[in-house]
Structures are given as C-alpha cells and as structure tokens.
Amino acid sequence: MAQAARILKTKVGIIGGGPAGLMLSHLLSKSGIENIVVEMRDHETISNTHRAGILESQAVSMLTDSGVEGRVLTHGDEHAGIDLRFNGESHPLDFRDLVDATVTLYAQNEVFVDLAAARARDNGDVRFNCEVTEILDMETSTPKFRFTDAEGVEFEVHADVIVGADGSRSFARRQMPDSVKQDFKxxxxxxxxxxxxxxxxxxxxxxxxxxxxxxxxxxxxxxxxxxxxxxxxxxxxxxxxxxxxxxxxxxxxxxxxxxxxxxxxxxxxxxxxxxRSFVRQPLSHGRMFLIGDAGHTVPPTGAKGLNLAFADVKVLFEALDSFFSTGSDKLLGGYSDLALKRVWKAQNFSYWMTSMLHTPVDxxxxxxxxxxxxxxxxxxxxxxxxxxxxxxxxxxxx
Ligand SMILES: Cc1cc2nc3c(=O)[nH]c(=O)nc-3n(C[C@H](O)[C@H](O)[C@H](O)COP(=O)(O)OP(=O)(O)OC[C@H]3O[C@@H](n4cnc5c(N)ncnc54)[C@H](O)[C@@H]3O)c2cc1C
Missing domain, CATH: 3.30.9.10 (D-Amino Acid Oxidase, subunit A, domain 2)
Structure with missing residues (x-):
C-alpha cells in the first residue's frame, strides 16, 4: 500500500530555490516568518549555471542590508557606464555623470551561492533535489503543494501562502485557472x-x-x-x-x-x-503568488531579469510581513498591480534595447x-x- 505523504506545516511555501525564492525566504526568516523552499535541482548544478551578471545598486543593497554577507562588495565589480558601439565607433555613457548611479557586475551563480550559504547559516529549511508536482487548494486559506525528495519520500506542504518562484518554465504558473489568466509575449x-x-x-x-x-x-x-x-x-x-x-x-x-x-x-x-518577452497577468491567484521569471521574462539585453525578480521579492515580502503581523491582506491584494508597474517598464526598456541593437537577418x-x-x-x-x-x-x- 502506498504510504501517505508526510505533512509539513509552514506559513509560506516557496517553490523554486533560485535567487528570487532564496531572497524571499531569507527576508521572511529575518522577520520571523516560517517558510520552506523546495528546489528541484541540486546545489552544485545551480552554482555552475552561468546567467545574469549585472545588479542594480538596489539589488546589491537588498543583499548587503539584509545581512546576506556575501562577497558582492568584495568580489563584485562596480561599473559606472557602458559603451554603445555602432558604425564602428564607440559612444561611452557615463552613468555617474548622467544619473549619479552605477551597477555591479557579480555573477548570478555567486548570488545563489551567497544566498544559499545565508539560508544554511540561519538554519533555513531549503530542500534541494525535490520537484513540486502538484498544487492544491490555492483558492482557499490553506493552499498546499506536493513534492517527492531524492529518496522517493512524498511530502505535502500545508501553508498560509504559496509562492511560485520556479523560473521561466514555471509549474506554478501553469496551475492558475484559464479563466483568470492572460499572457503577453x-x-x-x-x-x-x-x-x-x-x-x-x-x-x-x-x-x-x-x-x-x-x-x-x-x-x-x-x-x-x-x-x-x-x-x-x-x-x-x-x-x-x-x-x-x-x-x-x-x-x-x-x-x-x-x-x-x-x-x-x-x-x-x-x-x-x-x-523572449513574456508577462503573466495577474501575478497572483487566491493564495498563490508568482515572483521573478515565473511571472515574467525579459530578453537579457537590458540586464533586467534578476533585478526585476528582486524587486518583486521586495514588494511581496512587505505584503507578507504586513499580512502576518496585522492579519490584513490589503497589501497582498495589491501585490500583482504594484509589481506589474515595474515589470512593464522593464519590458519596455528590454524590448527597446533589443530592437535598437539587433539587426534581424532579413x-x-x-x-x-x-x-x-x-x-x-x-x-x-x-x-x-x-x-x-x-x-x-x-x-x-x-
Ligand atoms: C544569458 C542570460 C543572461 C542574463 N543576464 C542578466 C543580467 O545581466 N541581469 C539580470 O538582472 N538578469 C539577467 N538574466 C535573467 C536572470 O538570469 C533571471 O531573470 C533570473 O534567474 C530569475 O531568477 P528566478 O529566481 O526568478 O528564476 P530562476 O533563476 O530560473 O530560478 C527558478 C528555480 O526554480 C526551480 N524549479 C523550477 N521548477 C520547479 C519545480 N517544479 N519544483 C521545484 N523547483 C523548481 C529551478 O530549478 C530554478 O532553480 C539573464 C538570463 C540569461 C539566460
């Protein structure tokens, strides 16, 4: 006879342990909000996946101000501009002079390593090698998801809120009913x-x-x-x-x-x-919320993906903090609209940079x-x- 799934109770169940899922988990734990992260890949694979590299200063501050204590300040490379080159000529843009701002080049896999180390240091519950295969009751106040660990043991996470932080091919996103969702791509x-x-x-x-x-x-x-x-x-x-x-x-x-x-x-x-460019609207349904690439992807030309993921995390964290401390779901109800305002600005910028810089073959x-x-x-x-x-x-x- 098949064994019943083991029940894990928590406040926030997070699907996906990329930068968005781990950053949210870290901030929640710092506020005393219990959470579990379930990640399908292993630590080593993610550590060796090369992707984003450019962090806005606000993304850097989210790491340093929250005590991740990673190496972003010591190993990150601050950049005060870019060079736009066309007709064979260089056109330097000096960000400090233009808008008094800089970005930091620090590889996404290093961000992951730092966040995973911070979760381990703080005894966070992050389970690698575990794929979420079912989401239940997202329209109720007790949403759940199921996963199987590397030893084949089945678990069911019972939470107050579920977060889909599971990247551009998001399983969580696909579970939202057709009647409520609209995709733009x-x-x-x-x-x-x-x-x-x-x-x-x-x-x-x-x-x-x-x-x-x-x-x-x-x-x-x-x-x-x-x-x-x-x-x-x-x-x-x-x-x-x-x-x-x-x-x-x-x-x-x-x-x-x-x-x-x-x-x-x-x-x-x-x-x-x-x-590709992609946006799911809305970014939430019932008690399930999407953050990062699970809700939207941008072409990498504008270097916005990881930064947008962190911006979502900030908005959702503040809404969850308010929900668990006051019982009011007002900010949670506004999460999707507020996060989407920035998403569409970033979509516009990424599309603009892409179309201005690329020349289609035909x-x-x-x-x-x-x-x-x-x-x-x-x-x-x-x-x-x-x-x-x-x-x-x-x-x-x-
Ligand atoms: C080449 C390239 C260059 C880029 N450059 C930049 C840049 O310079 N600046 C920038 O800001 N962005 C950049 N990006 C975008 C950036 O990498 C993404 O936006 C970022 O990874 C989003 O983080 P995330 O946590 O939302 O998703 P992900 O990093 O994709 O993490 C999602 C996690 O969920 C896990 N998962 C998926 N399904 C399940 C499941 N069913 N159960 C459990 N776990 C699951 C996955 O294994 C994954 O680890 C770039 C992307 C690419 C491809």
Whole structure:
C-alpha cells in the first residue's frame, strides 16, 4: 500500500530555490516568518549555471542590508557606464555623470551561492533535489503543494501562502485557472551565442555593439574570465563553431576605423540562448503568488531579469510581513498591480534595447538604418543618454 505523504506545516511555501525564492525566504526568516523552499535541482548544478551578471545598486543593497554577507562588495565589480558601439565607433555613457548611479557586475551563480550559504547559516529549511508536482487548494486559506525528495519520500506542504518562484518554465504558473489568466509575449527571430573565455578584459566597460553583421555584447566575469555574446540564429549548433570562427565573428561585429580588437583566449563554454518577452497577468491567484521569471521574462539585453525578480521579492515580502503581523491582506491584494508597474517598464526598456541593437537577418534596410538613427539620437543627446542610464541602473523600488 502506498504510504501517505508526510505533512509539513509552514506559513509560506516557496517553490523554486533560485535567487528570487532564496531572497524571499531569507527576508521572511529575518522577520520571523516560517517558510520552506523546495528546489528541484541540486546545489552544485545551480552554482555552475552561468546567467545574469549585472545588479542594480538596489539589488546589491537588498543583499548587503539584509545581512546576506556575501562577497558582492568584495568580489563584485562596480561599473559606472557602458559603451554603445555602432558604425564602428564607440559612444561611452557615463552613468555617474548622467544619473549619479552605477551597477555591479557579480555573477548570478555567486548570488545563489551567497544566498544559499545565508539560508544554511540561519538554519533555513531549503530542500534541494525535490520537484513540486502538484498544487492544491490555492483558492482557499490553506493552499498546499506536493513534492517527492531524492529518496522517493512524498511530502505535502500545508501553508498560509504559496509562492511560485520556479523560473521561466514555471509549474506554478501553469496551475492558475484559464479563466483568470492572460499572457503577453513576443518571440524574437534571433538568439545569443554566448561564450566564456580565459582572456583579459578587452575594455574597461561593457560594449553593446550594433553592426551590419548583427549584435555583440562584450561583457566580463573577472580579470581573467570574460563573457561575450553575439546574435545568432535560434537553431544555431555550437558544435559548428570553432574558436577561430567565433573570434572572427565577434571581431567583425566590433570592428571600426579605430582598429579596436578583442583580447582573445581559450573558450571553455559555448551556449545558444533563445529569448523572449513574456508577462503573466495577474501575478497572483487566491493564495498563490508568482515572483521573478515565473511571472515574467525579459530578453537579457537590458540586464533586467534578476533585478526585476528582486524587486518583486521586495514588494511581496512587505505584503507578507504586513499580512502576518496585522492579519490584513490589503497589501497582498495589491501585490500583482504594484509589481506589474515595474515589470512593464522593464519590458519596455528590454524590448527597446533589443530592437535598437539587433539587426534581424532579413531586416528591411529602412529598419536597419532607422535603428542607427535611433542610436545616434540617444548618444547625441544628454536627455537620451540619461533615459538609457536611468533605466539601465534601475528605477527606485516601490
Ligand atoms: C544569458 C542570460 C543572461 C542574463 N543576464 C542578466 C543580467 O545581466 N541581469 C539580470 O538582472 N538578469 C539577467 N538574466 C535573467 C536572470 O538570469 C533571471 O531573470 C533570473 O534567474 C530569475 O531568477 P528566478 O529566481 O526568478 O528564476 P530562476 O533563476 O530560473 O530560478 C527558478 C528555480 O526554480 C526551480 N524549479 C523550477 N521548477 C520547479 C519545480 N517544479 N519544483 C521545484 N523547483 C523548481 C529551478 O530549478 C530554478 O532553480 C539573464 C538570463 C540569461 C539566460
């Protein structure tokens, strides 16, 4: 006879132990609100998944002010600008001068390692290798979810509130009834070919390049490891790309009369990243709330995904704190609308950066020239550069 699932009672049950789920869990625990995080992957896999790298200063403050005590201040690299490169020329944007703000380059996997260490230090209940496969009663005051651990033992989490922090392919999101949900999405006819290389920095700031051959982003990881991307077909096969071919392609996209060339080195990671714009409305149903990529995804061009996830966490944490301390669900009821205001601003910025910097393979020549006109408009106007700088470094949190 099958054994009954073991019951775990808590206040907040969190599905997904990425940056959004762990950050929320950390803040809740600091406020004395009991919670459980259930994560389907293991710690090592997540620690070795390379994704985001750019943190707004408010995201950095959420880590440092809440006592995560990670290495973001000692190992993160503060950046005060970017270089927009088009027609083969560099156009530096100085964020400090334009909007008195900076961003910090600190890899998402390091954010995860720091948050997971903080949860372990504070005896947080984070269960890796456990996939949530069922959500029950989300429309009642006692929502539940089920998962099976690595030993095959079945558990049922009984909570006051459930949070779907389970990323862009969210299982939680799919459990919302069709009658209440609306999805908005854009797919793009290109992807990013990403590499990690053991090479010195090619430039002090990140380079966002528009070229007739397509977009390239020259980003960084450390003094000795660099992250670079170039626009490619979504079906591109990384095995068709030798190191020589990759460097030739990247150099073509940043080439110009100034003779700029990338500093090269051995490539140890190659991957193709498809991307899209997506928003689920509303971000909640009954007692279930979506945060981070589970509720919305942005193309990485604006570096907004992880930052948006943290902004959701802040809004939801304050609503949950109020709910558990006063019994009022007023702020919880306003979570979706408040979080979505920032989500749509970030969607607009990410879409704008993507369309301005990329050239679809079959681009209408008019549209390609128009994008250059737009880049020229932005970089030749202080107001234009301030708009980009303000959006890139992040609007104030609600
Ligand atoms: C190449 C790339 C570059 C990027 N660059 C930037 C950048 O510079 N700046 C930025 O802000 N953002 C960037 N992003 C976006 C950023 O990585 C995401 O927005 C961020 O990971 C969102 O965090 P999250 O916690 O919501 O989701 P995730 O990090 O996806 O975490 C969700 C977790 O839920 C788990 N999970 C899923 N289903 C289940 C289940 N059924 N049961 C239990 N667990 C489950 C998953 O294993 C995962 O660990 C980039 C993304 C990519 C791909």
């Amino acid at each position: 854009v797919t793009y006819p290109f992807a990013w070919f990403g590499i990690l290389t053991e090479a010195p920095k090619s430039s002090p700031e990140l380079i966002y390049a528009n070229s007739p051959h397509g977009f390239a982003l020259i980003s960084q990881r450390s003094e000795t490891v660099q992250r670079m991307y170039f626009q490619c077909d979504p079906n591109e096969n990384v095995d068709n790309w030798s190191e020589d071919r990759i460097w030739t392609e990247l150099n073509k996209r940043v080439a110009g009369p100034d003779g700029f060339e990338l500093k090269t080195g051995p490539i140890f990671d190659k991957t193709v990243l498809g991307f 681009a209408d020549p008019f549209m390609a020239q128009r994008a250059l006109g737009e880049l020229d408009t932005v970089t030749s106007s202080r107001y234009g550069m301030q708009y980009l700088a303000e959006s890139y470094t992040g609007w104030p949190h609600s």
